[in-house]
Amino acid sequence: MMSGRSLKTYIRAAIQRESRKRSRIFGVILPVLLFLSCAVAAFAADGSDPDPQAAPPAGALKSYALTLPGSVVKINMVAIPSGTVTVGGKPIPIKPFWIADTETAWEAFDEFLKSGDPSPAYDQTKYKPDAIARPSKSYILPDLGWGHHGFPAINISILNATMFCRWLSSKTGQKYRLPTEAEWEYACRAGSKNDPTNEEVKKEAWYADTRTHPVGKKQPNAWKLYDMLGNTGEWAIDPAGNPVLCGPTFKDPLDKVKPSTHAYQVPAWQATDPQLPKSRWWLSDGNFCGFRIVREP
Amino acid sequence: MTEQSVNDNTAPAATRRDFIKATAATGAAALLVSGNYAFSQGSDQIRIGLIGCGGRGTGAAMQALNADPGVVLTAMGDVFAEQIDSHQSALKGEPSVAARVLVPAEHKFVGLDAYRRVLDTNVDVVLLTTPPGFRPLHIKAAVDAGKHIFAEKPMGTDAAGVRMALEAVRLAKAKKLNFANGFCFRKNLSHREFYQKIHDGAIGQVRNVHATYLTGPVKSMPPASSRPAGMSDVEWQIKNWYNFVWSCGDGLIEQACHSIDKILWAYNDVPPVKCVATGGRVLPNNEGNIYDHIDVFYEWADGSRGTMAQRQIPCQANDNADYIMGSKGYASIEHGWQPAIHTDPPWKYSGRQRDMYQVEHDELFACIRKGTPMNDGEQMARSTLAGLMGRMAAYTGEEITWEMMQKSQENIFPPHLHWDGNLTIAPMAIPGKYQFA
Numbered sequence: 084m085m086s087g088r089s090l091k092t093y094i095r096a097a098i099q100r101e102s103r104k105r106s107r108i109f110g111v112i113l114p115v116l117l118f119l120s121c122a123v124a125a126f127a128a129d130g131s132d133p134d135p136q137a138a139p140p141a142g143a144l145k146s147y148a149l150t151l152p153g154s155v156v157k158i159n160m161v162a163i164p165s166g167t168v169t170v171g172g173k174p175i176p177i178k179p180f181w182i183a184d185t186e187t188a189w190e191a192f193d194e195f196l197k198s199g200d201p202s203p204a205y206d207q208t209k210y211k212p213d214a215i216a217r218p219s220k221s222y223i224l225p226d227l228g229w230g231h232h233g234f235p236a237i238n239i240s241i242l243n244a245t246m247f248c249r250w251l252s253s254k255t256g257q258k259y260r261l262p263t264e265a266e267w268e269y270a271c272r273a274g275s276k277n278d279p280t281n282e283e284v285k286k287e288a289w290y291a292d293t294r295t296h297p298v299g300k301k302q303p304n305a306w307k308l309y310d311m312l313g314n315t316g317e318w319a320i321d322p323a324g325n326p327v328l329c330g331p332t333f334k335d336p337l338d339k340v341k342p343s344t345h346a347y348q349v350p351a352w353q354a355t356d357p358q359l360p361k362s363r364w365w366l367s368d369g370n371f372c373g374f375r376i377v378r379e380p
Numbered sequence: 381m382t383e384q385s386v387n388d389n390t391a392p393a394a395t396r397r398d399f400i401k402a403t404a405a406t407g408a409a410a411l412l413v414s415g416n417y418a419f420s421q422g423s424d425q426i427r428i429g430l431i432g433c434g435g436r437g438t439g440a441a442m443q444a445l446n447a448d449p450g451v452v453l454t455a456m457g458d459v460f461a462e463q464i465d466s467h468q469s470a471l472k473g474e475p476s477v478a479a480r481v482l483v484p485a486e487h488k489f490v491g492l493d494a495y496r497r498v499l500d501t502n503v504d505v506v507l508l509t510t511p512p513g514f515r516p517l518h519i520k521a522a523v524d525a526g527k528h529i530f531a532e533k534p535m536g537t538d539a540a541g542v543r544m545a546l547e548a549v550r551l552a553k554a555k556k557l558n559f560a561n562g563f564c565f566r567k568n569l570s571h572r573e574f575y576q577k578i579h580d581g582a583i584g585q586v587r588n589v590h591a592t593y594l595t596g597p598v599k600s601m602p603p604a605s606s607r608p609a610g611m612s613d614v615e616w617q618i619k620n621w622y623n624f625v626w627s628c629g630d631g632l633i634e635q636a637c638h639s640i641d642k643i644l645w646a647y648n649d650v651p652p653v654k655c656v657a658t659g660g661r662v663l664p665n666n667e668g669n670i671y672d673h674i675d676v677f678y679e680w681a682d683g684s685r686g687t688m689a690q691r692q693i694p695c696q697a698n699d700n701a702d703y704i705m706g707s708k709g710y711a712s713i714e715h716g717w718q719p720a721i722h723t724d725p726p727w728k729y730s731g732r733q734r735d736m737y738q739v740e741h742d743e744l745f746a747c748i749r750k751g752t753p754m755n756d757g758e759q760m761a762r763s764t765l766a767g768l769m770g771r772m773a774a775y776t777g778e779e780i781t782w783e784m785m786q787k788s789q790e791n792i793f794p795p796h797l798h799w800d801g802n803l804t805i806a807p808m809a810i811p812g813k814y815q816f817a
Contacts, residue, residue, distance in 0.1 A: 359474070
């Protein structure tokens with residue numbers, strides 16, 4: 084049994100030990116942790132890491148989480164710095180912009196769908212540049228039963244993706260749109276001039292597969308963008324102003340998983356739509372067609 | 381459009397039975413004068429008429445035109461003139477078929493009797509793609525007129541209509557007329573191989589099929605306040621046909637009938653002996669009277685089961701699949717209609733992929749060319765009646781047997797449909813109160 088004096092001595096010694104420990108935590112460990120977390124936060128929030136390969140400066144832009152109006156659905160918008168990317172052998176300057184860290188998931192797209200009446204069936208409307216319309220009802224089950232919450236929106240036409248951006252812009256007062264092909268490839272490369280190695284592809288991409296997967300489950304690229312190299316292809320606008328599906332998809336074999344992979348829509352993407360006119364909003368055979376949004380400063 | 385080509389829309393359309401009487405006597409004569417056999421006598425042309433010019437119908441016309449270079453579209457009928465004009469333009473905009481869209485103004489017919497006017501032209505084949513409530517009447521009329529037929533699914537929206545259509549397709553067989561139904565999965569090459577393997581015993585004896593058609597609303601009913609002043613009940617209901625049982629049949633019949641057809645396919649087209657069901661409506665439907673979900677539980681004579689889960693409500697968890705349990709294994713069609721047999725070793729379809737909507741027309745027109753008539757009308761009737769059996773079980777809350785459905789007198793098609801007429805909307809069925817008929 085411990086005596087009364089020895090108990091006091093033990094307690095005093097214990098307090099001194101704890102005090103020294105706290106002193107170490109607050110004096111040495113915490114500052115180190117604080118420095119590291121600030122550095123991480125600065126990279127995540129400002130893209131101001133001095134290493135151009137890992138996180139080049141994004142100027143005054145700060146990354147942020149966008150909450151879709153009237154909902155709890157969030158899209159993380161990552162600030163991307165200015166720079167230059169070579170597309171088709173031509174260097175193209177890029178101004179700073181924000182890009183979503185994932186492909187647009189169904190829960191975000193659903194907010195757009197339920198924001199207004201659907202377009203009429205067999206819609207052939209000629210929309211003005213500032214028009215906002217919702218898609219017509221899909222002839223097929225749009226998500227194909229592959230999964231909804233957390234899964235990327237698929238079978239999406241360029242018109243559908245464009246209208247999502249217009250709707251979002253009108254709701255937020257900010258300018259959201261589809262990326263240019265150059266912006267997309269710039270963001271995909273994330274500062275690297277080389278194509279990703281096979282090892283990097285395996286860590287970052289869903290490829291050579293039979294279906295899509297939930298967004299954001301593989302490792303991100305160096306700029307914290309997920310699924311740039313696989314899962315769905317992503318609608319963008321090429322230098323001539325034409326829609327182009329950027330990036331490889333879950334269907335592509337390993338050797339096609341490159342930032343420069345892209346495709347233009349062909350009739351096969353709607354081959355089994357049994358209607359005429361075929362839908363302008365949904366691609367019956369485009370289960371690899373999705374999109375991610377960008378925002379202009 | 382010329383004056384004589386436009387139905388004044390004021391003449392009452394005949395009832396089903398009036399029409400049957402009126403056309404029975406002229407059927408044989410129509411066969412002789414309709415030009416059915418012109419192509420077999422040296423002409424390369426097969427003339428088609430489109431009855432129901434919506435997007436799916438026009439798509440079917442496109443597929444028919446693509447099926448054979450000798451096919452020409454020469455007549456179109458619908459209740460809405462703008463449907464005809466806009467979809468004729470859509471066909472004209474397709475380079476592969478534009479030159480074979482040869483519909484003069486006098487062959488564009490508008491009105492409830494447009495089908496009869498199309499049949500009165502010299503078309504060889506008709507595509508019946510109106511809302512399904514009209515299908516029995518149109519099938520009967522087309523057979524009586526001696527036309528080859530493509531008829532979209534389902535075959536009707538009540539037992540009386542299906543029986544009427546069934547009699548017609550049997551008559552078509554006797555007349556050596558081709559009849560192709562629109563249960564398109566039967567024309568899907570991967571599905572054909574899949575079900576053949578099931579029938580050959582790949583998973584043993586089929587003991588249970590669970591089919592899903594869990595999706596969103598198809599054509600939601602607008603509020604009554606949006607009805608234009610002066611629009612008649614009949615026009616309003618046909619404009620919003622998906623929301624009325626007499627015209628649509630309910631989502632279980634109009635859409636999930638594909639899945640019910642596949643349940644029967646798995647059971648080698650042996651119909652269930654009985655079923656119970658549950659269903660109802662969660663979302664407001666304004667004036668409409670269809671349910672937005674029905675689950676049917678079918679049973680076969682040996683105790684095997686089939687469940688049909690149908691829903692048209694915007695939800696996160698969607699599914700359109702078929703899960704088949706056998707005594708020795710499991711098979712499924714899921715992930716966007718990909719059939720697979722989950723045995724050791726597993727089987728997946730590796731053959732040729734073709735658009736099933738195109739195949740159904742390719743096969744129909746090949747049979748017409750060869751003079752070897754096809755007729756899958758009985759399968760269409762059986763699958764539609766199995767769907768109606770499920771709907772009846774859901775609406776009444778009773779156990780419904782196949783035998784009961786054979787004798788069902790349910791006849792919900794409006795008896796005197798007139799474009800400007802009044803048409804009372806039947807109240808939505810309440811299980812326990814709705815009576816079997």
